[in-house]
Amino acid sequence: MTVPYWQDQSPEHTPVNADVVVVGAGISGASVAWWLKDSGLDVVVVDRGDVCAGASGRNAGFVTCGSVEHFSRQVRTHGEAMALGLWRLSQDNLDLIEHHLVGDGLACDFRRRGTYSLAGGDHELTELAQTAEQLVGHGVRVEMVDEAHVARHLGARHFPGGALYLDDGEVHPVKLVRGILERSGARVFTHHEVHRVAETQDGVTVHTHRRTFHAGALVLATNGYSADLHPWFADKIYPTRGQIMVTAPVAPFLAAPCYANFVLDYFRQLADGRVLIGGFRQLAKDTEVGTADVVHPDIQRALEDFLRHHFPALAATPIEYRWSGTMGFSADSLPIIGALPGRTSLYLLGGYTGHGIGWGFKAGQLLADLILHGEQPPWVSARRFGG
Numbered sequence: 001m002t003v004p005y006w007q008d009q010s011p012e013h014t015p016v017n018a019d020v021v022v023v024g025a026g027i028s029g030a031s032v033a034w035w036l037k038d039s040g041l042d043v044v045v046v047d048r049g050d051v052c053a054g055a056s057g058r059n060a061g062f063v064t065c066g067s068v069e070h071f072s073r074q075v076r077t078h079g080e081a082m083a084l085g086l087w088r089l090s091q092d093n094l095d096l097i098e099h100h101l102v103g104d105g106l107a108c109d110f111r112r113r114g115t116y117s118l119a120g121g122d123h124e125l126t127e128l129a130q131t132a133e134q135l136v137g138h139g140v141r142v143e144m145v146d147e148a149h150v151a152r153h154l155g156a157r158h159f160p161g162g163a164l165y166l167d168d169g170e171v172h173p174v175k176l177v178r179g180i181l182e183r184s185g186a187r188v189f190t191h192h193e194v195h196r197v198a199e200t201q202d203g204v205t206v207h208t209h210r211r212t213f214h215a216g217a218l219v220l221a222t223n224g225y226s227a228d229l230h231p232w233f234a235d236k237i238y239p240t241r242g243q244i245m246v247t248a249p250v251a252p253f254l255a256a257p258c259y260a261n262f263v264l265d266y267f268r269q270l271a272d273g274r275v276l277i278g279g280f281r282q283l284a285k286d287t288e289v290g291t292a293d294v295v296h297p298d299i300q301r302a303l304e305d306f307l308r309h310h311f312p313a314l315a316a317t318p319i320e321y322r323w324s325g326t327m328g329f330s331a332d333s334l335p336i337i338g339a340l341p342g343r344t345s346l347y348l349l350g351g352y353t354g355h356g357i358g359w360g361f362k363a364g365q366l367l368a369d370l371i372l373h374g375e376q377p378p379w380v381s382a383r384r385f386g387g
């Protein structure tokens with residue numbers, strides 16, 4: 001974004017002072033604000049759009065454990081201890097949402113019916129069986145299911161089976177994030193686009209086209225958009241497009257949300273009966289990048305073909321919504337939480353690689369712990385990139 005000199009601040013507004021300014025009113029920013037609410041710090045959240053203008057308002061609402069790939073692959077990449085550590089962090093995320101938010105009356109259509117990971121073929125089924133065996137060994141509740149189970153409980157054809165993660169959840173993501181932010185008590189400034197961040201002797205100054213904010217610390221919770229604000233992100237968090245379509249309501253038939261094909265594609269039935277289907281960015285990996293809000297006809301066609309292939313009874317059901325959103329894919333597919341290397345007043349969280357609802361509330365806790373107590377989060381610290 002370029003900013004003309006003439007619009008570089010509106011002089012009629014007095015600057016806002018705070019202890020912490022959080023840029024980004026998605027699940028990351030809202031969660032940091034929530035975890036700081038009892039600290040006595042004055043927290044301000046700023047967003048260029050409305051609350052949930054980014055991916056937090058455009059996702060599928062799965063709240064799952066683990067990450068972008070099957071646990072067996074995480075073990076191969078990171079080793080057993082780290083793969084399990086990452087799994088436990090996302091398990092914590094679910095438990096914390098249930099305990100602190102849903103348990104406190106936040107109405108966000110949260111349900112823990114489990115999620116399925118359905119195999120695209122026999123090779124993936126073998127990997128899922130290996131994953132299930134490893135996780136059961138660590139006390140995680142996972143069951144393998146066969147083709148007949150899939151047909152009976154999900155009404156789906158052409159899946160040889162899969163794994164059922166019994167403790168996973170689903171949510172209405174916008175109700176969740178709005179609820180977190182409201183309960184944080186933070187002052188929220190929407191429609192304030194940050195165009196410049198300057199470090200000062202005692203903290204930071206954040207410039208928007210409407211107001212200037214002064215604070216002791218800044219949290220960049222801008223995820224896929226972060227590289228526009230700070231060059232550090234350019235080779236660490238990449239804006240990556242994801243697409244979704246949603247049908248008209250149909251009678252309930254899906255027992256729980258499902259991932260398919262190595263966690264690339266996904267579908268769930270919403271509280272009002274609509275079927276949401278997303279994924280297939282693997283068909284246009286090179287062009288499904290950047291922050292433009294556009295739907296790609298080839299991907300939307302693939303989503304429709306997927307619906308017809310696996311659920312022929314829904315072939316004539318009208319499609320009533322199509323949208324896209326910008327995810328932040330990190331360089332190593334793991335979340336990044338911490339201080340910018342060499343900086344004491346600039347913090348960040350993001351890079352969830354398409355799984356930020358499954359991470360965000362816990363990530364907010366980890367970052368608040370760092371700000372308040374200097375504790376570095378395990379496995380996902382920004383320190384792994386040096387500094």
Ligand SMILES: Cc1cc2nc3c(=O)[nH]c(=O)nc-3n(C[C@H](O)[C@H](O)[C@H](O)COP(=O)(O)OP(=O)(O)OC[C@H]3O[C@@H](n4cnc5c(N)ncnc54)[C@H](O)[C@@H]3O)c2cc1C
Nearest residue numbers: 026027028048054055056059060062194325355356357358
């Ligand atoms: C199609 C799709 C499906 C997905 N499905 C799931 C799912 O089912 N489960 C799951 O766990 N995850 C899913 N995700 C990923 C998940 O939505 C994200 O990981 C998560 O929402 C990231 O939250 P965030 O708060 O870090 O970022 P965002 O929600 O993107 O928030 C960043 C905010 O920063 C603001 N901002 C950016 N630049 C500026 C600026 N210069 N000034 C002021 N404000 C600024 C934006 O307006 C935005 O509100 C999906 C994502 C997409 C796109």
